[in-house]
Amino acid sequence: MSDRPVLSLVRATKSYGAVHALRDGNIELRAGEVRALVGENGAGKSTLVKLLGGVIRLDDGEMLVEGEAVDFHSPTAARDAGIAVIYQEPTLFPDLSVAENVVMGRHPLGALRRIDRREMDREVQGLLDRLGVRLDAERPVRGLSIADQQIVEIAKALSFDARVLIMDEPTAALSGPEVERLFGVVRTLQQRGAAVLFISHRLEEVFAIGDTITVMRDGAVVHDALTADITSDEVVRRMVGRDLGALFPKEEAAIGAPTLQVHRLTREGVFTDVSFEVRSGEIVALAGLVGAGRSEVARAIFGIDRPDGGHVEVAGARLPKGRPTAAMKAGIAFVPEDRRQQGLVMDLSVARNATITRLRALSRLGLIRGVAERRLAEEWAERLQLRFHRLDDAVGTLSGGNQQKVVLAKWLATEPRVMIVDEPTRGIDVGTKAEVHRLLSELAGRGVAVLMISSELPEVLGMADRVLVMHEGRISGELSRADADEERVMRAATGQPMDAAA
Amino acid sequence: MSANAAAPVGVERTGERARRLTETVFRVRELGIVGALALLILVTGILEPRFLHADSLRNLALNASIFAILAAGQTLVIVTRNVDLSVGSVLALAAFMTGQTLADHPGTAIPVVILMAIGLGAACGLLNGVLVTFGRVPALVVTLGTLYIFRGLAFLWTNGRQVNAEKLPDSFLNIGTGSVLGIPTLALIAFVVVVIIGQCLRDFRAGRELYAIGSNPDAARLAGVRSDRRVLAAFVFSGALAGLGGALFTARFGTVDATAGTGYELTVIASAVVGGVAIFGGIGSVYGAALGALLLGTITSSLIVLKVDAFWQQAAIGALLLLAIAFDRFVGLRLDAALRQRSARRAAA
Numbered sequence: 001m002s003d004r005p006v007l008s009l010v011r012a013t014k015s016y017g018a019v020h021a022l023r024d025g026n027i028e029l030r031a032g033e034v035r036a037l038v039g040e041n042g043a044g045k046s047t048l049v050k051l052l053g054g055v056i057r058l059d060d061g062e063m064l065v066e067g068e069a070v071d072f073h074s075p076t077a078a079r080d081a082g083i084a085v086i087y088q089e090p091t092l093f094p095d096l097s098v099a100e101n102v103v104m105g106r107h108p109l110g111a112l113r114r115i116d117r118r119e120m121d122r123e124v125q126g127l128l129d130r131l132g133v134r135l136d137a138e139r140p141v142r143g144l145s146i147a148d149q150q151i152v153e154i155a156k157a158l159s160f161d162a163r164v165l166i167m168d169e170p171t172a173a174l175s176g177p178e179v180e181r182l183f184g185v186v187r188t189l190q191q192r193g194a195a196v197l198f199i200s201h202r203l204e205e206v207f208a209i210g211d212t213i214t215v216m217r218d219g220a221v222v223h224d225a226l227t228a229d230i231t232s233d234e235v236v237r238r239m240v241g242r243d244l245g246a247l248f249p250k251e252e253a254a255i256g257a258p259t260l261q262v263h264r265l266t267r268e269g270v271f272t273d274v275s276f277e278v279r280s281g282e283i284v285a286l287a288g289l290v291g292a293g294r295s296e297v298a299r300a301i302f303g304i305d306r307p308d309g310g311h312v313e314v315a316g317a318r319l320p321k322g323r324p325t326a327a328m329k330a331g332i333a334f335v336p337e338d339r340r341q342q343g344l345v346m347d348l349s350v351a352r353n354a355t356i357t358r359l360r361a362l363s364r365l366g367l368i369r370g371v372a373e374r375r376l377a378e379e380w381a382e383r384l385q386l387r388f389h390r391l392d393d394a395v396g397t398l399s400g401g402n403q404q405k406v407v408l409a410k411w412l413a414t415e416p417r418v419m420i421v422d423e424p425t426r427g428i429d430v431g432t433k434a435e436v437h438r439l440l441s442e443l444a445g446r447g448v449a450v451l452m453i454s455s456e457l458p459e460v461l462g463m464a465d466r467v468l469v470m471h472e473g474r475i476s477g478e479l480s481r482a483d484a485d486e487e488r489v490m491r492a493a494t495g496q497p498m499d500a501a502a
Numbered sequence: 503m504s505a506n507a508a509a510p511v512g513v514e515r516t517g518e519r520a521r522r523l524t525e526t527v528f529r530v531r532e533l534g535i536v537g538a539l540a541l542l543i544l545v546t547g548i549l550e551p552r553f554l555h556a557d558s559l560r561n562l563a564l565n566a567s568i569f570a571i572l573a574a575g576q577t578l579v580i581v582t583r584n585v586d587l588s589v590g591s592v593l594a595l596a597a598f599m600t601g602q603t604l605a606d607h608p609g610t611a612i613p614v615v616i617l618m619a620i621g622l623g624a625a626c627g628l629l630n631g632v633l634v635t636f637g638r639v640p641a642l643v644v645t646l647g648t649l650y651i652f653r654g655l656a657f658l659w660t661n662g663r664q665v666n667a668e669k670l671p672d673s674f675l676n677i678g679t680g681s682v683l684g685i686p687t688l689a690l691i692a693f694v695v696v697v698i699i700g701q702c703l704r705d706f707r708a709g710r711e712l713y714a715i716g717s718n719p720d721a722a723r724l725a726g727v728r729s730d731r732r733v734l735a736a737f738v739f740s741g742a743l744a745g746l747g748g749a750l751f752t753a754r755f756g757t758v759d760a761t762a763g764t765g766y767e768l769t770v771i772a773s774a775v776v777g778g779v780a781i782f783g784g785i786g787s788v789y790g791a792a793l794g795a796l797l798l799g800t801i802t803s804s805l806i807v808l809k810v811d812a813f814w815q816q817a818a819i820g821a822l823l824l825l826a827i828a829f830d831r832f833v834g835l836r837l838d839a840a841l842r843q844r845s846a847r848r849a850a851a
Contacts, residue, residue, distance in 0.1 A: 074726075075723065075724045075726065076726035079726060091718060091720055091721035091724050091725075092718065092721055093713070093714050093717035093718050093721055093722070093784065094717055094718065094784070095713065095716075095717040095780075095784035095785050096710075096713060096714065096717060096784075100710065104710070104711070104714050104722075104725045104727065105707065105711060105714075105725050105726050105727050107707050107710065109707075113706065113707075114705045114706060115705050115706065115707065115710065139841065140841065142837075142838060142841060143837075143838055143841030144841075
């Protein structure tokens with residue numbers, strides 16, 4: 001590490017109207033350093049990232065690159081200064097090739113300023129090989145996994161010799177091995193002298209990859225330390241500014257009769273012969289690597305995808321195949337993985353989103369009664385401690401954690417017997433995470449059968465009464481709460497034989 | 503890194519395969535149109551041999567030429583996830599201006615008149631582009647509005663008048679009806695225009711940036727693409743080509759009034775879509791769009807030759823459009839699946 005920071009932000013402030021998104025942003029990045037940035041949603045991390053990336057401009061304060069004051073008026077200006085931002089959801093061109101995505105706007109040119117495709121492919125393939133990943137430069141980006149798309153983003157950053165790499169929650173959608181691969185790439189970059197700012201909600205990752213750690217709260221940097229000098233409890237305490245109760249407030253619930261029964265469900269090429277049951281009051285976690293077929297099983301149970309074989313029963317009654325309305329009527333609620341695309345209508349109001357499952361009950365003679373809609377939405381907003389300006393605001397204006405609460409509200413309003421939640425806490429902050437966990441636990445306490453898909457092992461181990469593990473489309477293991485530990489779940493998830501304890 | 507020392511060989515091979523796969527798909531798209539075209543001409547020729555006469559084939563090329571030029575311009579716009587509905591009206595304005603200028607000032611040099619038509623079209627395109635990029639109004643709305651405005655202007659300007667062939671110099675009319683080495687001049691012009699625009703879109707940064715804008719507008723902005731400027735340019739080009747189309751319209755038909763080119767916008771957009779240009783941007787080529795124009799024109803002609811009822815002619819174009827979209831969807835899904843499988847195999851390897 002050198003003494004002079006490559007990039008620093010001094011007393012930065014940024015306001016949106018009356019809201020102070022960033023009050024006191026101070027951060028320094030040095031060459032060869034991986035700095036982790038943590039904080040609850042709304043703490044100002046995204047604002048800080050946008051400032052560094054040239055998406056928005058400072059109201060006050062200073063930004064310095066190699067000691068020189070800079071003012072980025074566009075993302076291009078930040079890029080030219082050697083700063084690359086990799087967003088949680090990669091911003092790529094699905095219709096164009098990997099190579100073209102990397103060099104867009106900077107294509108190598110041949111005679112008459114024509115694009116030299118051969119040179120372009122060769123250059124980008126070289127970058128990918130240097131990153132140690134197997135990816136074709138010439139294939140289209142369409143169809144790449146999120147993990148591979150991030151690699152393309154990193155290659156893009158390398159292609160203009162970025163000195164600073166800012167990664168905004170890059171691991172949120174990655175499986176274990178994919179995270180490992182990403183960490184490998186980050187360490188390669190670090191060794192080559194890049195400064196990396198790594199943002200994550202997963203504290204174990206922060207400690208695994210970060211040399212230093214910066215904690216933000218309420219728009220200000222509140223702590224700055226070497227990761228070696230701080231414990232994760234301390235980080236959490238500084239993030240929330242108070243002692244957080246247990247992150248996984250699992251309460252004991254009386255476990256009753258089987259509510260959801262899945263019999264030999266099969267969808268060709270996706271999952272095979274999946275059978276299990278979830279009892280009333282029970283939380284069953286469906287663990288496994290991304291791509292093991294967990295979300296697909298959930299979609300088939302809810303009737304979004306039609307299974308090729310097998311069937312689903314709710315409280316003994318068989319569900320017709322491929323009919324989500326029938327599943328809803330039978331009392332199944334489904335909180336999908338991708339809340340932006342599948343869980344919410346982003347342009348509709350908070351109230352409309354929260355009550356959209358109850359339109360029939362809220363309407364008279366086919367017309368929705370606004371008063372009833374508001375009343376229901378208000379009730380749930382209060383019960384879930386939803387933070388919002390007005391119920392009429394578009395749901396897209398809420399933070400990720402609050403958006404997830406709206407999705408939960410809309411399903412809780414149907415008083416479900418079976419609740420299927422797919423990655424319920426992905427990309428939401430620690431405080432809201434605990435609230436979501438408490439809510440699931442309460443639901444189970446009231447006799448709801450909960451099926452929870454999660455890629456976060458602490459969540460699986462902390463919340464589940466029973467853990468089912470999937471590997472390549474099949475159930476490869478079943479563990480009771482007492483037997484489940486990280487190693488056993490990972491063994492089953494990676495398809496290694498279970499030991500005797502299972 | 504050392505573990506990947508052996509990788510490049512494998513990477514090259516699978517890279518080659520992936521590229522071949524995608525290239526095949528695009529070739530399938532354009533070859534498919536060529537195949538359909540050949541089949542159509544053959545079948546019509548068998549049922550009605552006169553259809554294969556040189557004159558008749560010449561007419562096919564002539565009929566498609568103006569549409570192909572307009573479709574090339576339209577492709578530039580559609581690729582950016584926009585649309586230009588005003589091209590038919592722009593064509594009318596430019597066509598009338600060309601005719602009127604040559605009739606009133608018979609001495610005017612023909613290239614000057616054509617450049618004026620292109621300039622008028624570019625100005626119309628500039629208006630569209632400014633409203634779309636700086637006004638932040640959706641292109642569908644803007645160009646629907648200018649479709650009526652430009653048409654209205656054409657009616658005001660012509661005031662019921664009409665330009666006739668006898669008032670136009672023969673050297674000008676020759677562009678529309680003459681040939682060079684047996685090939686109609688008009689078709690040659692269309693060919694040159696399509697190739698120039700096609701290569702620009704394929705091999706130059708500005709062209710690739712249009713695809714980027716249509717494929718993911720946010721990503722384009724982050725990649726430093728000056729989207730507004732590019733989209734504006736696409737509209738200017740579309741307008742300019744519609745202006746050129748107007749001059750050529752006058753040269754071909756000799757008679758121009760305010761109704762010239764009415765409904766052309768739909769044929770042009772249909773040509774692009776049949777030719778594989780995705781209406782949501784990011785995909786398609788100028789060549790496909792031009793072939794689409796040729797196919798649509800040929801179908802119309804062959805149905806006329808076969809004395810099919812006018813209603814069925816319209817229905818056939820509609821059916822072709824739906825067929826093309828269904829085909830794209832099908833191939834798209836297959837390609838997605840193939841790419842996903844490849845990724846999965848690579849991950850497993």
